[in-house]
Amino acid sequence: MNKLTTEQKGNVITVSRIFDAPRELVFDVHADCNHLVKWFGGDTWPLSKCEMDFREGGRWHYCFKMPEGNSCALAVFKKIKRPETIVYLEHFLDENGEINKEFPAGLLSYEFSETDGKTQIKSRWEYPSKEDMDMMLEMGAVDGLTEVWERLDKHLANIQ
Secondary structure, three states: OOOEEEEEEOOOEEEEEEEEOOOHHHOOOOOHHHHHHHOEEEEEEEEEEEEHHHOOEEEEEEEEEEEEEEEEEEEEEEEEOOOOEEHHHEEEOOOOEEOOOOOOEEEEEEEEEOOOOOEEEEEEOOOOOOOHHHEEEEEEEEHHHHHHHHHHHHHHHHOO
């Protein structure tokens, strides 16, 4: 039931999974750094920074603590519809905190739907080209999300 499913078509990949928690809660833990620091990131690359202005037009600046140093990103929220949808444009940042032009920006959307007290997250990632999408996949984006969503599952169990 809680296994990740993926589907890729060209420059878009859709990833989904069901969580044993109500939609409002699953949405809320995506919208608050106090929760994100507990689950967003991997066991070996936790968040070392999380600053969020959770509103349309707001920004989310976060960094992962990696073995080789911090890896940071900046997301700009395009659409927020509580508790159904979060859409943002995500940029990787360079060591100076500037947008890293070597990596493509991704338009990421998260849809939250509830059935019988369980929530499905359907995440859609769109990149400028298939080559850009392939680069993200080769960097381990789906494997990373698998680990992140495992941590989310544990976090949701701990707070219910």
